[in-house]
Amino acid sequence: MKLNARGLSIGQIADRTGLAVSAIRFYEDQGLVRPHRNAGGQRRYDRADIRRLSFVMIAQRLGFTLAEIRAQFAALPEGRTPTKADWSKISRRFGTELDDRIAGLTALRARLDKCIGCGCLSLKQCHLYNRQDTAADKGQGPRYLLGDSPDDP
Amino acid sequence: MKLNARGLSIGQIADRTGLAVSAIRFYEDQGLVRPHRNAGGQRRYDRADIRRLSFVMIAQRLGFTLAEIRAQFAALPEGRTPTKADWSKISRRFGTELDDRIAGLTALRARLDKCIGCGCLSLKQCHLYNRQDTAADKGQGPRYLLGDSPDDP
DNA sequence: GCTTGACCTCAACTATGGTTGAGGAATTAC
DNA sequence: GTAATTCCTCAACCATAGTTGAGGTCAAGC
Numbered sequence: 001m002k003l004n005a006r007g008l009s010i011g012q013i014a015d016r017t018g019l020a021v022s023a024i025r026f027y028e029d030q031g032l033v034r035p036h037r038n039a040g041g042q043r044r045y046d047r048a049d050i051r052r053l054s055f056v057m058i059a060q061r062l063g064f065t066l067a068e069i070r071a072q073f074a075a076l077p078e079g080r081t082p083t084k085a086d087w088s089k090i091s092r093r094f095g096t097e098l099d100d101r102i103a104g105l106t107a108l109r110a111r112l113d114k115c116i117g118c119g120c121l122s123l124k125q126c127h128l129y130n131r132q133d134t135a136a137d138k139g140q141g142p143r144y145l146l147g148d149s150p151d152d153p
Numbered sequence: 154m155k156l157n158a159r160g161l162s163i164g165q166i167a168d169r170t171g172l173a174v175s176a177i178r179f180y181e182d183q184g185l186v187r188p189h190r191n192a193g194g195q196r197r198y199d200r201a202d203i204r205r206l207s208f209v210m211i212a213q214r215l216g217f218t219l220a221e222i223r224a225q226f227a228a229l230p231e232g233r234t235p236t237k238a239d240w241s242k243i244s245r246r247f248g249t250e251l252d253d254r255i256a257g258l259t260a261l262r263a264r265l266d267k268c269i270g271c272g273c274l275s276l277k278q279c280h281l282y283n284r285q286d287t288a289a290d291k292g293q294g295p296r297y298l299l300g301d302s303p304d305d306p
Numbered sequence: 307g308c309t310t311g312a313c314c315t316c317a318a319c320t321a322t323g324g325t326t327g328a329g330g331a332a333t334t335a336c
Numbered sequence: 337g338t339a340a341t342t343c344c345t346c347a348a349c350c351a352t353a354g355t356t357g358a359g360g361t362c363a364a365g366c
Contacts (some may be wrong), residue, residue, distance in 0.1 A: 009333095011342065021343085022325055030323090040332045043341055061259055066323070091265060098262050102255060108215060109251050112244060161361095164312060174313085175355055183353090193362050195313055218352070 007044025017053045024053065030066045032056055032073065046079045055087070062098055063121065160197025161188065170206045178204065183219050185209055185226065201234045208240070215251055 014021045026053055027033050028043075033052050035043040052073075059069045076082045167174045180186050186205050188196040199306075205226075212222045225243055229235045 025322055091268060095265050102258050102262060105255050109255060112248050115244065179354055
């Protein structure tokens with residue numbers, strides 16, 4: 001095996017990360033990784049790119065979209081290889097965001113419980129669906145979502 | 154306005170639920186609601202369908218896919234209109250499932266914290282990605298996901 | 307009875323997150 | 337030096353969750 005003229009091939013990266021070659025190319029399209037090219041036009045990756053791609057996998061597992069991950073990656077340094085401190089900072093951001101999401105889900109879960117317990121299914125205004133911060137709510141009054149009409153059985 | 158010859162039109166259902174007409178038709182394609190047709194071939198809905206569709210909206214908000222919602226709806230009675238008890242039973246199922254998801258996310262969040270704290274970013278075996286119940290894991294040994302090589306800085 | 311609005315089907319298009327395959331070029335192995 | 341891999345780009349396709357528009361029909365108001 002040759003030394004690849006400095007850098008790992010996409011297949012080697014795929015083996016190291018467990019990602020499919022097609023997924024790695026796709027992530028490049030999405031601006032998540034920027035390999036350089038060798039004389040023949042083939043992609044060559046740094047070792048640091050393995051970390052970058054692994055981080056993508058983890059963040060996806062945590063429920064983040066590629067666009068969100070790309071946005072967070074904007075905080076990584078441009079000129080130099082990210083340090084452990086850079087990665088820790090990003091990890092903490094994801095952690096905070098994840099906390100918010102868990103809190104949101106927990107609140108939603110509590111509302112569901114209230115609905116089950118109080119017969120909300122026939123209430124005029126559903127605790128679960130009204131006055132939420134959904135984009136669709138903007139400019140609209142409360143809707144009768146779980147009740148057919150005010151006195152429905 | 155005529156009485157619609159027993160049943161609500163799709164436009165009336167859209168007004169009551171806040172859903173787009175196109176979405177309601179799509180949910181029918183997905184097997185989530187089964188309106189009957191009048192003599193002219195137009196869809197006519199029962200009042201109970203409003204509840205059904207509202208439940209779809211709520212379950213989606215809770216993070217469930219249409220396929221999952223359809224699967225849960227299989228527990229609703231075939232011949233008769235679902236009672237409040239039927240809906241409560243389904244709500245509790247979603248609640249339990251939601252609890253599991255929140256617990257899963259919380260566990261993941263804890264692993265992320267461990268990674269941040271212990272310098273996991275350079276560990277051989279990442280707590281966040283190894284030995285998970287992911288389909289991709291099957292038949293494969295542990296991978297060096299967040300570490301480039303055993304002694305990488 | 308006719309016009310207007312609501313409804314019909316079907317196909318195409320949106321975004322997200324990729325995979326698959328065609329046809330060809332580069333690299334590696336022997 | 338040649339054969340086997342691996343890689344390249346580009347286009348098409350998968351699922352999920354719908355929206356949009358074309359072309360045509362049905363229902364309701366006056």
